[in-house]
Amino acid sequence: MKMLDSNSLSISGCATAPAKVILFGEHSVVHGTPAIAVALNLRSHARVQIQKSDAPRLTVKSPAMKLEVSFSSKQLDTLGQGSGSNNDSTPLDPIALGFYNVSHLLQMDGFEASLTIDSEIPIGAGLGSSASVATSSVGAFLAAFKGEIDSLQVREIAFRSEELTHGKPSGIDNTVIALGGLVYFIRGQKPRRKTLSAEIPLVIANTKIPRSTATLVSNVASLFERKPRAVQNLFDSISDIVEQGLQALLKSDLEDLGELMNINHGILHALGVSHPLLDRYVWVARESGALGAKLTGAGGGGCMIALAKDTHHANEIKQELIKAGADAFTSVLTNKGVEKC
Ligand code: PMV
Numbered sequence: 001m002k003m004l005d006s007n008s009l010s011i012s013g014c015a016t017a018p019a020k021v022i023l024f025g026e027h028s029v030v031h032g033t034p035a036i037a038v039a040l041n042l043r044s045h046a047r048v049q050i051q052k053s054d055a056p057r058l059t060v061k062s063p064a065m066k067l068e069v070s071f072s073s074k075q076l077d078t079l080g081q082g083s084g085s086n087n088d089s090t091p092l093d094p095i096a097l098g099f100y101n102v103s104h105l106l107q108m109d110g111f112e113a114s115l116t117i118d119s120e121i122p123i124g125a126g127l128g129s130s131a132s133v134a135t136s137s138v139g140a141f142l143a144a145f146k147g148e149i150d151s152l153q154v155r156e157i158a159f160r161s162e163e164l165t166h167g168k169p170s171g172i173d174n175t176v177i178a179l180g181g182l183v184y185f186i187r188g189q190k191p192r193r194k195t196l197s198a199e200i201p202l203v204i205a206n207t208k209i210p211r212s213t214a215t216l217v218s219n220v221a222s223l224f225e226r227k228p229r230a231v232q233n234l235f236d237s238i239s240d241i242v243e244q245g246l247q248a249l250l251k252s253d254l255e256d257l258g259e260l261m262n263i264n265h266g267i268l269h270a271l272g273v274s275h276p277l278l279d280r281y282v283w284v285a286r287e288s289g290a291l292g293a294k295l296t297g298a299g300g301g302g303c304m305i306a307l308a309k310d311t312h313h314a315n316e317i318k319q320e321l322i323k324a325g326a327d328a329f330t331s332v333l334t335n336k337g338v339e340k341c
Contacts (some may be wrong), residue, residue: 014138126297180337209301258291265294
């Protein structure tokens, strides 16, 4: 184990983590049904430099967010002890919480750390940017202190940071981002990870409409409270779609996958988490011959995903979406989760 002692003046660590796309089951997954997500090869990177100090602190720099925040050891303790939601909270608090959790786990004390995060992932678009940055940061801290990264351990620690960001996340984002590949996920159960072998030609269109995952999740929860039977039926249908979706993925049956995506989108619309622009992009994609299209993630804005027959077709759909004003791109999925860099 790499420890900071009087002989080691400075240690460093670097880690990278992917983005994610939820193929089936967002929102209902919060209420205990299964969901399927895949890792997307847009990545965040975190680099940390750590040295001994009499004035311990963590400085987090995010050039993309134009933010730099310094956390004293007292502020780190406050975050770690669960009193994070104070008036002075910043978007970088979840990263600081990851640092607190790693250093407590490894019983590291008395140092000054400087972390820089870079990310290619659009922020607040449903592609898991917050979970990816939390995951790569935790990976970087572990890489610096231990010299190695255990993706399951990173997944667990990053989940606590996600809780600070989203309130009551299901855990699907940090799971697929830490493990990479394809993940079949049920809240509170061991995830089933599969290596992606066949191509899943997806097109992603970003509405760039900002939204809050926590608010959308809580809207669905209050609809569930007001209309329990109707919403339970919708959740049950999504469950069924997820099971069929897994079979379709295992058989690489793209036609079946697409049809299931269309049904899932309809149900998400019924749950009130779509948006006119998401619906518009869904229809542009379908009219361009997409096998299926749906919103992905929390909805209310963010991104739409469409399934193409092959990569050539994916490019055609992308062009139609761009003509309709979307920020669209074809996706490259990845089996690589959190890794040292
Ligand atoms: O992180 P987002 O915005 O892609 O949404 C996460 C998916 C939800 O199911 C809506 C919430 C959750 O915690 O699973």
